Amino acid sequence: MAKEVLGLELTELRLGLPAPGGGHSIAEKNEKKRVFSEISGDRNKTQVVGWPPVCSYRKKISLHHEKDDHDHLQRSKIYVKVSMDGAPIMRKIDLSMHKGYSDLAVALEKLFDCFAIGDQALKDAESSKQVPIYEDKDGDWLLVGDVPWGMFIESCKRLRIMKRSDAQGFGQQPTGNIKDSRLSK
Amino acid sequence: MNYFPDEVLEHVFDFVTSHRDRNAVSLVCKLWYRVERFSRERVFIGNCYAISPERVIMRFPGLKSLTLKGKPHFADFNLVPHDWGAYVQPWIEAFAKSRIGLEELRLKRMLVSDESLELLSQSFVNFKSLVLVSCEGFTTDGLAAIAANCRFLRELDLQENEIDDLCGHWLSYFPESCTSLTSLNFACLKGEINLAALERLVARSPNLKSLKLNRAVPLEVLQKILMRAPQLVDLGTGSFVHEPDSETYNKLKATILNCKSIRNLSGFLEVAPRCLPSIYPICLNLTTLNLSYAAGIHGSDLVKLIRQCVKLQRLWILDCIGDKGLEVVASTCKELQELRVFPSDPFGVGHAAVTENGLVAISSGCPKLHSLLYFCQQMTNAALETVAKNCPNFIRFRLCILDPTKPDAITMQPLDEGFGAIVRSCKQLRRLSMAGLLTDQVFLYIGMYAEQLEMLSIAFAGDSDKGMLYVLNGCKKLRKLEIRDCPFGNAALLTDVGKYETMRSLWMSSCEVTLGGCKILAKKMARLNVEIINEHDQMDVGPEDGERVDKMYLYRTLVGRRKDAPEFVWTL
Numbered sequence: 001m002a003k004e005v006l007g008l009e010l011t012e013l014r015l016g017l018p019a020p021g022g023g024h025s026i027a028e029k030n031e032k033k034r035v036f037s038e039i040s041g042d043r044n045k046t047q048v049v050g051w052p053p054v055c056s057y058r059k060k061i062s063l064h065h066e067k068d069d070h071d072h073l074q075r076s077k078i079y080v081k082v083s084m085d086g087a088p089i090m091r092k093i094d095l096s097m098h099k100g101y102s103d104l105a106v107a108l109e110k111l112f113d114c115f116a117i118g119d120q121a122l123k124d125a126e127s128s129k130q131v132p133i134y135e136d137k138d139g140d141w142l143l144v145g146d147v148p149w150g151m152f153i154e155s156c157k158r159l160r161i162m163k164r165s166d167a168q169g170f171g172q173q174p175t176g177n178i179k180d181s182r183l184s185k
Numbered sequence: 186m187n188y189f190p191d192e193v194l195e196h197v198f199d200f201v202t203s204h205r206d207r208n209a210v211s212l213v214c215k216l217w218y219r220v221e222r223f224s225r226e227r228v229f230i231g232n233c234y235a236i237s238p239e240r241v242i243m244r245f246p247g248l249k250s251l252t253l254k255g256k257p258h259f260a261d262f263n264l265v266p267h268d269w270g271a272y273v274q275p276w277i278e279a280f281a282k283s284r285i286g287l288e289e290l291r292l293k294r295m296l297v298s299d300e301s302l303e304l305l306s307q308s309f310v311n312f313k314s315l316v317l318v319s320c321e322g323f324t325t326d327g328l329a330a331i332a333a334n335c336r337f338l339r340e341l342d343l344q345e346n347e348i349d350d351l352c353g354h355w356l357s358y359f360p361e362s363c364t365s366l367t368s369l370n371f372a373c374l375k376g377e378i379n380l381a382a383l384e385r386l387v388a389r390s391p392n393l394k395s396l397k398l399n400r401a402v403p404l405e406v407l408q409k410i411l412m413r414a415p416q417l418v419d420l421g422t423g424s425f426v427h428e429p430d431s432e433t434y435n436k437l438k439a440t441i442l443n444c445k446s447i448r449n450l451s452g453f454l455e456v457a458p459r460c461l462p463s464i465y466p467i468c469l470n471l472t473t474l475n476l477s478y479a480a481g482i483h484g485s486d487l488v489k490l491i492r493q494c495v496k497l498q499r500l501w502i503l504d505c506i507g508d509k510g511l512e513v514v515a516s517t518c519k520e521l522q523e524l525r526v527f528p529s530d531p532f533g534v535g536h537a538a539v540t541e542n543g544l545v546a547i548s549s550g551c552p553k554l555h556s557l558l559y560f561c562q563q564m565t566n567a568a569l570e571t572v573a574k575n576c577p578n579f580i581r582f583r584l585c586i587l588d589p590t591k592p593d594a595i596t597m598q599p600l601d602e603g604f605g606a607i608v609r610s611c612k613q614l615r616r617l618s619m620a621g622l623l624t625d626q627v628f629l630y631i632g633m634y635a636e637q638l639e640m641l642s643i644a645f646a647g648d649s650d651k652g653m654l655y656v657l658n659g660c661k662k663l664r665k666l667e668i669r670d671c672p673f674g675n676a677a678l679l680t681d682v683g684k685y686e687t688m689r690s691l692w693m694s695s696c697e698v699t700l701g702g703c704k705i706l707a708k709k710m711a712r713l714n715v716e717i718i719n720e721h722d723q724m725d726v727g728p729e730d731g732e733r734v735d736k737m738y739l740y741r742t743l744v745g746r747r748k749d750a751p752e753f754v755w756t757l
Binding site: 049054057058148 | 347585589618
């Protein structure tokens with residue numbers, strides 16, 4: 001079983017309106033669905049059976065809690081500004097409306113869909129990667145996805161979708177190496 | 186030894202309470218064996234398939250309390266199919282037919298049916314205590330039978346069971362005449378509760394010391410219950426949500442001030458942090474705090490709460506406490522003996538919010554620490570060496586890095602030296618589970634130094650058969666060994682087959698042992714059950730001897746192969 005680690009690859013966004021009908025734009029739309037999907041950890045693919053060794057009772061309770069957090073926080077809205085490098089105008093998003101990182105990813109995609117950006121995206125597909133970061137209560141900029149969702153929405157003051165090239169030296173997640181021979185079944 | 190009449194011996198044996206000591210006593214001579222077996226009241230059976238209920242009844246006719254454990258530990262992590270076995274029914278049937286006056290039954294990882302609970306409730310007049318841990322197979326109907334029929338029930342303790350909640354009024358089945366309850370724990374029930382019945386039950390139970398509610402019990406009812414039971418020592422809250430300016434909340438604050446005996450606090454399955462100040466007055470005297478299900482408490486609320494708990498000995502929390510939060514624990518809880526840090530996101534890999542720094546802080550602030558369960562993002566050898574130096578008293582040391590083969594986060598070396606330091610320093614270590622990148626070297630250390638080790642859990646570690654052999658040869662007191670995803674094969678399995686009769690059980694899954702190897706072992710050792718769990722193949726068109734076995738579980742037994750094994754379990 002190949003293991004995916006938190007990569008942050010975004011597909012490119014194009015300048016101009018989406019092509020009318022046609023397979024090309026649909027394919028692009030499907031690719032876009034992967035935007036930010038890695039933040040959520042894409043559970044189905046990365047799970048090794050019985051790992052981490054948390055008893056199933058506890059795992060079920062935590063699923064229940066995720067639902068709860070959503071219910072509770074519905075009572076107080078958490079609007080934060082979202083800027084995307086290259087986009088002319090910022091947007092605002094209500095974090096309390098979302099259950100988790102994957103939910104947020106979908107919402108952000110929709111927000112910036114209308115601002116198809118960056119000709120360079122076409123020229124240099126490989127390097128047009130974007131990195132979502134957020135500013136916390138202490139004024140520090142952190143990578144989205146590191147902390148549990150509940151903790152994130154409590155401390156997030158604003159969001160920014162930064163170009164990968166600007167993110168040099170920002171500090172990425174340390175990755176482990178799973179010996180493939182043991183997991184490939 | 187012949188100089189004393191039996192009664193004197195019996196009286197002396199009364200002071201020998203631990204089952205291991207009593208087992209030792211029974212081995213001294215035939216006289217002592219005889220006196221001991223007639224006077225034994227509490228029996229512990231670590232593997233329900235190691236012996237039959239009939240033989241237990243024959244040997245210990247005076248038995249009053251029975252503890253039974255069923256499925257292997259890795260069943261907790263979904264590695265064992267649900268219908269693997271461990272049914273309590275044959276035990277209850279056998280006991281019911283006999284003249285045993287059962288008063289207490291404690292079960293762990295067993296399959297319990299409503300029928301079993303009903304039979305239990307009807308068969309033993311003096312039945313007093315039922316404790317079920319990580320069991321499944323029953324519904325609230327079974328609980329209703331216990332409530333209705335056990336006239337002298339003192340304890341009903343349900344911990345982390347999968348219970349089908351039919352939302353009937355099982356609580357109402359406690360008759361008005363039932364006033365003997367000392368302990369009631371139904372926190373794991375998912376459904377609604379008859380709140381009025383609960384309040385009345387608490388009101389007529391003056392000896393109630395331990396009460397753990399489920400999330401269906403709202404704060405208003407908690408307040409009323411605490412009014413009725415200010416003598417509680419052990420409290421698990423249900424839902425802890427309310428408006429802080431309300432009359433209910435103010436009443437709660439006043440009521441809690443009256444609960445001067447609470448020493449153990451848990452629950453908060455649903456919580457509004459703004460209501461937490463109401464419990465600050467009891468935090469001062471708490472010795473146990475379990476917030477591992479309280480996902481709603483984090484950040485500054487969590488830290489503020491911990492700062493109040495200066496006498497804490499046992500703390501269970503979620504990793505959202507972070508390294509900084511653990512530093513607060515280290516500076517506040519100087520009496521800490523046991524710490525468990527669970528992952529807030531038990532599905533993800535790489536999201537733990539604590540690292541080696543939190544653990545080092547704890548070790549320097551809490552020198553009395555002897556039990557640890559720690560799920561973390563990363564670890565280093567240096568940190569483990571520091572921990573080993575600061576806390577040489579570890580009895581249980583369980584570390585889990587979410588990425589299972591992660592090396593030392595700074596040097597990128599295997600974590601052999603770190604765990605080596607732990608086993609070298611902690612001479613009383615009885616239980617160990619390890620994580621991270623580990624080679625055969627760590628097993629060499631374990632074999633050399635872990636002289637008191639009884640239980641070892643290994644995953645994704647080692648390079649060759651030598652690793653497993655170091656452990657089997659070196660750890661003389663080893664009782665339970667569980668291994669998954671390690672390159673240990675037949676050579677390791679078969680080198681010292683006699684060893685397994687000195688142990689309770691061995692689990693190996695996704696390793697290199699083959700069917701042929703297991704068959705050889707089963708043939709040599711008549712008093713072992715070697716079970717293969719194979720969910721994919723049929724027995725006759727099955728795998729060849731040379732094929733690797735997916736899951737093997739072997740255990741010593743006096744009663745041969747079990748008769749209730751399902752199709753996918755082959756006893757060789």
